[in-house]
Amino acid sequence: MRITVFDTRPTPFGLLRYGVAPDHQGMKNVSRQFDRLFASDHVEFVGNTIIGQDLSLDVLEENYDVVVLATGLAVDRPLTVPVDPDARVYGAGQLLRYLNGDPDSILRQSTPPSLGEEVLIIGTGNVAMDVARLLCKADDGFRNSDVDDDARDVLHTAGLRHLTLLSRGPRDRVRWDGSMFAELCALPGVAVYLDGDLEDRSTLSAESGRDIRVDVRFREIPVGIDADGHQSVIRTRFHDELGAADDGSEAFVHRADTVVTAMGFVEETAYGDWAGREGVVRVGGCGSGFLGNLAENRTLAKDAARNILARLSNSPGHIGLDGVRPYLPPASTTFSDWAAVDRAEVDRARPDRVRRKFTAWAEMADVIAESKK
Ligand SMILES: Cc1cc2nc3c(=O)[nH]c(=O)nc-3n(C[C@H](O)[C@H](O)[C@H](O)COP(=O)(O)OP(=O)(O)OC[C@H]3O[C@@H](n4cnc5c(N)ncnc54)[C@H](O)[C@@H]3O)c2cc1C
Numbered sequence: 001m002r003i004t005v006f007d008t009r010p011t012p013f014g015l016l017r018y019g020v021a022p023d024h025q026g027m028k029n030v031s032r033q034f035d036r037l038f039a040s041d042h043v044e045f046v047g048n049t050i051i052g053q054d055l056s057l058d059v060l061e062e063n064y065d066v067v068v069l070a071t072g073l074a075v076d077r078p079l080t081v082p083v084d085p086d087a088r089v090y091g092a093g094q095l096l097r098y099l100n101g102d103p104d105s106i107l108r109q110s111t112p113p114s115l116g117e118e119v120l121i122i123g124t125g126n127v128a129m130d131v132a133r134l135l136c137k138a139d140d141g142f143r144n145s146d147v148d149d150d151a152r153d154v155l156h157t158a159g160l161r162h163l164t165l166l167s168r169g170p171r172d173r174v175r176w177d178g179s180m181f182a183e184l185c186a187l188p189g190v191a192v193y194l195d196g197d198l199e200d201r202s203t204l205s206a207e208s209g210r211d212i213r214v215d216v217r218f219r220e221i222p223v224g225i226d227a228d229g230h231q232s233v234i235r236t237r238f239h240d241e242l243g244a245a246d247d248g249s250e251a252f253v254h255r256a257d258t259v260v261t262a263m264g265f266v267e268e269t270a271y272g273d274w275a276g277r278e279g280v281v282r283v284g285g286c287g288s289g290f291l292g293n294l295a296e297n298r299t300l301a302k303d304a305a306r307n308i309l310a311r312l313s314n315s316p317g318h319i320g321l322d323g324v325r326p327y328l329p330p331a332s333t334t335f336s337d338w339a340a341v342d343r344a345e346v347d348r349a350r351p352d353r354v355r356r357k358f359t360a361w362a363e364m365a366d367v368i369a370e371s372k373k
Helices: 014-018 031-039 057-063 092-099 126-136 149-155 178-185 294-312 321-327 335-347 361-371
Strands: 003-006 043-046 067-069 089-091 118-122 162-166 190-194 212-217 220-228 231-240 252-256 258-261 280-282
Touching: 031 043, 043 335, 057 067, 057 321, 089 092, 092 126, 092 149, 092 258, 118 126, 118 231, 118 252, 126 162, 126 178, 126 212, 162 220, 178 190, 231 258, 280 294, 335 361
Parallel strands: 003 043, 067 280, 089 258, 118 162, 118 258, 162 212, 190 212
Antiparallel strands: 220 231, 231 252
């Protein structure tokens, strides 16, 4: 069996590279398992190739026995309440992509202003925990990470003083994993309050030079965000168990310099809406509609593999990559190209970092061109 893995980016590994938090290297190292796959003769990587633009799904179906869509859920789920366009609101996915050195992060399109002293996060799942931890962490906490230090400086995360997290659900049904919350509480100089009660695990000593208050507020949902000068005004209401209380009861008002939404992810449809396409197998976030963690996606992948094997037994035997080569963009990349970028990023890292990512595609293209000389 031969497998081709296409990706829009010149580099493989999707959100493992540009989503999973840069201080969670244990998780990021899962990519080593894939390195072994790509080293075999049976699996080929073709990067810098957009399915739906450079190559149509029809061309893929004409040349492969089975086509699998694993395009993820790339877009932050947007707020559905009125938001003043002047309010500074970022999606958690885009913010984490920025801190992860992603050249395509929306925040990289122009130099973003400092996040300010007051940040409010809408959502309390694990992605919200990642954002909270990365913003509260002092420099020391990034040892052996591959965080984009320039991005931290631009956002001036060192200036954060107060972080508020809004949870739609009640305190006894939190969305975060216990280990993720414990990691936030353990950060030096960070005091975590749950509905105003100091969490016992908070490490109040500010030896780190940080002194940040984190307030988690339960059963509270936003009803609108207004802009007021450089700040945003977030109007919220109490959320009851049976649905949002529509009587306007218990309205709260928060002020923040920056608002971050962490409410899940939805599918990118810029290159085609492939819903209902019978011939393709969908897997991962784009198959389930929910961006689960790696373990959950591994289970989905096993089911998909069984489905693929069943389809292969009836397949006429297509020619695969050789059939689509004429359509590949001239700048499409291979796994060896990625290996050159990988080495260069590791080589140029500061001594206390594991890598320093290139944050422009042109820089990666230069490294790849140099590696071929
Ligand atoms: C901020 C964040 C932090 C996370 N942290 C953790 C964690 O700590 N632990 C954990 O277990 N899980 C974590 N996850 C979840 C984990 O990232 C997902 O489970 C996993 O990445 C989903 O894999 P996927 O293949 O569905 O999507 P992705 O990883 O998004 O991969 C999709 C790939 O498809 C490519 N693509 C999209 N459209 C096209 C197209 N038209 N043509 C060609 N290629 C295309 C993309 O470039 C991308 O490389 C995190 C997720 C996020 C967003």
